[in-house]
Amino acid sequence: MDDPGLIDRAIRKDVAAFNALARLHQSKVRGLLLRLTRGNHATADDLAQETFLEAWRAIGNFRGDSAFATWLYRIAYSRFLMQARKRKPDEQLDDWQGEAPSGESATHARIDLERAFTKLSAPESAALTLCFALGLSNTEAAEALDMPLGTLKSHVLRGREKLKAILGDQP
Amino acid sequence: MNDTDLDTLLSTPLPERDAGEFSVLLMEKIAHDQARPARILSWITVGLLTLIVAAASLYGAQMMNHATSFSVAIPSLLTVLTLALSFAVMQSAREA
Numbered sequence: 001m002d003d004p005g006l007i008d009r010a011i012r013k014d015v016a017a018f019n020a021l022a023r024l025h026q027s028k029v030r031g032l033l034l035r036l037t038r039g040n041h042a043t044a045d046d047l048a049q050e051t052f053l054e055a056w057r058a059i060g061n062f063r064g065d066s067a068f069a070t071w072l073y074r075i076a077y078s079r080f081l082m083q084a085r086k087r088k089p090d091e092q093l094d095d096w097q098g099e100a101p102s103g104e105s106a107t108h109a110r111i112d113l114e115r116a117f118t119k120l121s122a123p124e125s126a127a128l129t130l131c132f133a134l135g136l137s138n139t140e141a142a143e144a145l146d147m148p149l150g151t152l153k154s155h156v157l158r159g160r161e162k163l164k165a166i167l168g169d170q171p
Numbered sequence: 172m173n174d175t176d177l178d179t180l181l182s183t184p185l186p187e188r189d190a191g192e193f194s195v196l197l198m199e200k201i202a203h204d205q206a207r208p209a210r211i212l213s214w215i216t217v218g219l220l221t222l223i224v225a226a227a228s229l230y231g232a233q234m235m236n237h238a239t240s241f242s243v244a245i246p247s248l249l250t251v252l253t254l255a256l257s258f259a260v261m262q263s264a265r266e267a
Binding site: 015018019022023026027028030031032034035046049052054056057109110113128132133134135140157160163164168169 | 172174177178180181182183184185187188193194196197198200202203204256266
């Protein structure tokens, strides 16, 4: 998915190239943040904007050691954690606030899954989303979440068990 | 729900989001961000300009009674500097 030409141009502060990269990756970054913010579209999109703005400022430091997407997810997750720390207790995001998925994806199972995700911790939710919905390897996901591989694996395991229990309890 | 069903459900791609409005907003923010150094420079320049004008006024007031060719050269220099800085401020403001 990464276009090395676009990345090279963006590193040289070519706005058009960075815009093309942002268009390529925005959907997945916003999707990850939407899940982490429990369906709060406004907060997720604000965080996604901050993520890409920070990526633009720091793109000179991108060395290509990881995939560009992994680098973006890392920024997005750290922005989310910073925002979560600042949030007041009465502003906690407790339940899925988004609209029900529409169109082909509007299955009950999908809606139930999103609601079940709200019961997971942020690292569990992020680990499962990166490893399954976004298709990252465990190593890439651990890098994106800035945690050791073993910790990532235990978040995935614990998250899956919780989801199974929650979804299994539903009628 | 068994493991396979859960894995299938978890592996469903996230819904695609339209890039249009998001991209436009991002480009506006980047443009604003790029203009930041020019904005900071213009404020610094305005501060310097104010100090120079104040210094020139004070100096002029002190020299009112005993002007020499040397004392005229310094206010002239300050005036030229003021004009140069005004031009820089205008340029910065235009870029911002």
